[in-house]
Amino acid sequence: xxxxxxxxxxxxxxxxxxxxxxxxxxxxxxxxxxxxxxxxxxxxxxxxxxxxxxxxxxxxxxxxxxxxxxxxxxxxxxxxxxxxxxxxxxxxxxxxxxxxxxxxxxxxxxxxxxxxxxxxxxxxxxxxxxxxxxxxxxxxxxxxxxxxxxxxxxxxxxxxxxxxxxxxxxxxxxxxxxxxxxxxxxxxxxxxxxxxxxxxxxxxxxxxxxxxxxxxxxxxxxxxxxxxxxxxxxxxxxxxxxxxxxxxxxxxxxxxxxxxxxxxxxxxxxxxxxxxxxxxxxxxxxxxxxxxxxxxxxxxxxxxxxxxxxxxxxxxxxxxxxxxxxxxxxxxxxxxxxxxxxxxxxxxxxxxxxx
DNA sequence: AAAGCGGGGCT
DNA sequence: AGCCCAGCTTT
Numbered sequence: 001x002x003x004x005x006x007x008x009x010x011x012x013x014x015x016x017x018x019x020x021x022x023x024x025x026x027x028x029x030x031x032x033x034x035x036x037x038x039x040x041x042x043x044x045x046x047x048x049x050x051x052x053x054x055x056x057x058x059x060x061x062x063x064x065x066x067x068x069x070x071x072x073x074x075x076x077x078x079x080x081x082x083x084x085x086x087x088x089x090x091x092x093x094x095x096x097x098x099x100x101x102x103x104x105x106x107x108x109x110x111x112x113x114x115x116x117x118x119x120x121x122x123x124x125x126x127x128x129x130x131x132x133x134x135x136x137x138x139x140x141x142x143x144x145x146x147x148x149x150x151x152x153x154x155x156x157x158x159x160x161x162x163x164x165x166x167x168x169x170x171x172x173x174x175x176x177x178x179x180x181x182x183x184x185x186x187x188x189x190x191x192x193x194x195x196x197x198x199x200x201x202x203x204x205x206x207x208x209x210x211x212x213x214x215x216x217x218x219x220x221x222x223x224x225x226x227x228x229x230x231x232x233x234x235x236x237x238x239x240x241x242x243x244x245x246x247x248x249x250x251x252x253x254x255x256x257x258x259x260x261x262x263x264x265x266x267x268x269x270x271x272x273x274x275x276x277x278x279x280x281x282x283x284x285x286x287x288x289x290x291x292x293x294x295x296x297x298x299x300x301x302x303x304x305x306x307x308x309x310x311x312x313x314x315x316x317x318x319x320x321x322x323x324x325x326x327x328x329x330x331x332x333x334x335x336x337x338x339x340x341x342x343x344x345x346x347x348x349x350x351x352x353x354x355x
Numbered sequence: 356a357a358a359g360c361g362g363g364g365c366t
Numbered sequence: 367a368g369c370c371c372a373g374c375t376t377t
Contacts, residue, residue, distance in 0.1 A: 054372080055372060056372095056373095057372090058371085058372040058373095059371090059372070059373045059374070060360090060361080060362095060370090060371060060372090060373055060374090061361085061362080061363090061371060061372080061373095062362095062363075062364070062370085062371050062372095063371090063372080064363085064364070065362075065363060065364080065371085066372090097361090097362075097363095098361080098362075099360085099361025099362045099363085100360060100361055100362085100373085100374085101360080101361080102359095102360065102374075102375070103360095103373090103374080106374080106375085133374095133375095134373095134374065134375090135374085136373060136374045136375085137373085137374090138372070138373060138374090139372080139373075139374085142372065154372085156371090156372045156373080157370075157371060157372075157373085158371085158372070159372090196372095197372090200372055203372095204371095204372090209365090209366095209369075209370055209371085210365080210366065210369080210370090211366095237369090240368090240369095269359090269360090270359085270360070270361090271360090271361085272360095305361090305362090306361090306362085307359095307360075307361060307362085308359075308360055308361065308362090309358080309359065309360075342361075342362090343361075343362060343363085344361085344362095
């Protein structure tokens with residue numbers, strides 16, 4: 001098919017969209033929120049609510065991690081109206097363990113905005129989608145392309161890598177976003193949704209982070225990364241920063257009647273509004289434990305957990321008592337799945353002998 | 356422009 | 367023990 005975009009950006013290597021689509025027609029991944037290229041050719045359109053939900057869940061996350069959450073959310077809340085009507089706390093319970101909890105708060109705010117401001121129908125253009133909570137450059141483009149074939153560049157981490165290799169980008173991708181976007185934009189065909197998903201599938205299955213199966217790649221003929229003999233050298237990694245190590249104490253208060261004391265975290269910062277076991281502030285140095293009340297506190301072990309920008313070691317202390325703290329509640333030890341507990345605090349409870 | 360924000364799977 | 371993942375928001 002005609003690639004007419006060559007003149008204006010002669011310095012940018014053209015991506016052969018026809019070859020990419022041909023590959024996608026044969027090798028598209030089958031995903032719960034996706035409409036296959038064959039069905040799309042038959043006029044079947046994806047459900048924008050499912051597409052949006054999957055895109056939010058997939059931000060900085062893997063498909064393997066998302067599958068169960070997507071199934072649970074669509075089962076509990078089949079429509080955006082259902083999700084908007086749910087209490088935020090219920091959404092946080094279902095999101096617990098998936099991480100980046102601002103996504104869950106924005107997810108709920110976005111559902112409410114779609115219902116209240118758009119009559120329950122997701123906007124159809126990337127520009128309008130971009131104004132909703134939790135929807136940025138990538139997600140707005142992805143939804144508009146996948147649901148409505150808007151001709152926009154959909155650039156996620158997969159596409160960054162494919163393009164960085166394709167043009168043998170000598171500097172970190174974050175410094176060359178405009179070039180990457182322009183390279184994709186000039187290639188977007190009429191089948192924009194299939195093309196967007198094809199490029200991501202290509203990055204996930206052929207042009208993977210530590211494995212490049214160039215022999216099977218539709219972009220191989222013009223790929224400069226392959227020609228260098230070492231496509232895995234791209235993308236060039238940014239300078240890495242060392243993660244500091246922080247320390248703290250966690251207090252597991254076990255009621256004699258089979259309950260454990262939990263409380264809600266504050267509205268800002270790490271794990272905001274999520275449920276936690278009581279504990280000390282997290283410090284750059286090791287400090288002695290200051291127990292919330294006198295009792296037979298026993299050391300249960302340590303929990304090590306790594307966040308995006310620091311390592312954390314919590315010393316876990318356990319006591320059996322019926323003494324509640326100022327704010328919080330007693331949770332049945334057999335019902336902890338109903339609590340909005342991040343993985344860190346599930347580890348704490350497990351270390352104390354619960355779960 | 357840079358920093359803050361989770362968690363798990365793969366190598 | 368790193369690296370990376372269908373990034374967004376705030377400062």
